[in-house]
Amino acid sequence: MTPSPARIGAGPAAVDSAANTPSSATRRGVLAGGVTAGLAGAASPLLWVPPAASAARPVGVHLMYGDDPRTSMTVSWSTPKSVRRPRLEIGPDRGLGLDVPLRSRSSRGVASVYHHGRVAGLKPGTRYRYRITHDGGPAQSGTFTTAPRTPKPFRFAAFGDMGVNAAASRNARLIQKMDPDLSFIVGDLCYADSAGGTGLGGGATQDFAEWDRWLAMIQGTAARSPWMTTVGNHEMEEGNGELGYDGYLARFATPRTGAKGAPTTYSFVYGNVGFIALDGNDASYEIDRNRNYLGATQDRWLERTLKQMRATPDLDFIVVGFHNCMYCTNLVHGSDGGNRDRWERLFDRYTVDLVVNGHNHCYERTHLMRDGAPVKEAPRGAVVDSRRGTTYLTAGGAGQAVYPTGGLPASYVTVEGGLRVPELTTYSAVVDHTHSIAFLDVTPRRNGVATMKLVALDGSGAVIDRVTLRRG
Template identity: 40%
Template structure:
């Protein structure tokens, strides 16, 4: 979020540098980055709620609560999640249920906080997804977190721990959209179920998650310098479509022993390596009709470069009128 943990590894703090450098294995934390960050978002956050998830650069070892004390002191996060997981919560916006998850708890790549919830978070995820999917007033379920279950970047690619812990639950409860960070670029997958793409979904596609599976988007492209895709892996987006580029033979997923397992994948549909953000718009349908969730990739000049529309049938009865 703020890069308050410079290394992104939750290293212990040091208050004295050696010849102006931080000793190996330590971090020199600078709490003033919080001031800079919060001032930077103030104009927007004064009018629009900002909902936060924690990533590897948020584990400030000088604080308690697994390094999240800085967040607890500064942010009034919802307390609807499991005890001891301050950035895990859910909320409902109209016909859309949203879950914020802490991927530090299940990451294979960066293991500082791996397992800190003792399985409580994943149990909560299943209970919460089940309740939302059984709610007739909820059409779409969106999850957002930091480490990527599906991505092909050179720096971090996919985290096998996240994929193993949560993707089966996303399949089981038909999660519509997963938003990921960590990798500093934009990448959208084809819909995925059981770790494989179910169909091709080029720019402009209509996707039916109940049948097609979950769409995963990496959206780490809003601030920090860009990362690279794998060698020989071109960008592919509207106006710059590269045929066959969804196949990446040299991606990888992090394993529990800290190694990278090479994998050849065919689910990487859109790749954009520049500054961008994602806009999501819900259009609730009438009973017996269709609800849509339009997901758009937009560059720093407000130009749209990617779009898909997720569609779900609305039951004829059972809606309370929350829409």
């Protein structure tokens, strides 16, 4: 089968119409999903300057699934400046054969240009080769594999709060070694803006070159298996678009399956797992910079998506990811009542299996939760029926300095207005204050039972937690 769409001899990168970013439109426009190409185009920074041939190497190569992981993929990379005739070729063998149309974007504070090639019409469960080039520059090659047509065993990594530092680099190598089929990242990616949406710092806390250092650091894993990212508070970069997301959206071409006007949200299905990426900033009581910019639009989309996933015969587990913690005892950020108020009812109704959060720089896993309370104990090593309750995971130990500030037996939840209200923390099953990454091995139904085995490893590869969620 010849994948489509094919375009032989792609010309210079198209000027981005910014159709995938709401940040240059008004907030009203975002709420209405009314981003127009004209508006966005007028406000977009430069895109295409005809340059001389450049020997610059393509860097920061990273993959992201398109709308359907079985048949689509987005390959992204950057060049240190504008280059002539950037090109992405893809094919099932060394012959490649498919020239993928590109969109290229600049971003505030750096000379780098970010290129994105979205390809659809691929064959499920198939390994593809890709090659990135531009006139006068060296080629960068890689491979990826599309999701299987029918569920098969697979592995995904889950984590957040990485940054650029020695621990993050060690974890990036650990992820590469563990070779997951995909990674699900819950925000606070590189900390180019260390103010984190608080409005403090007045721009003095920004270093946008950190994005390129981070993308270079993760390339070993992100160029071979997709990094499915969500936004954290540190992706709300002051002065970078109304929502602060321009920097993030210049570098990540997310699937177009999310809430209307919100490219920070999306869903996808891989094998027997439905993944939902939410914009946690929209619901946070703790950091309210972007609170309610989507509101009911995101919640209605979430409910529709959950309903649809639960009605899909081969889909066993639902995994939801967003940044702020729904249940975490760590005293630095505690739990966010805004996310609970908006989404806990839906997670309960549709028996979401696993919610992955970051924000607190530590590892923590809850017992099975329903209606705001633990309903089934799940100590380290347990095998539990996840139809009985949702597991909330804080996986914020991917690299940024850890928060060794436990809150057992009492922590707090931030309620509307930013008030921290004390609460008992009977929900907590396992707490660890070292750097770590969670890996989940999923198997489809066998004799009527599907399993999702979580193993959390510290940077050296030592096991800090283990639990098995089962269905059936």
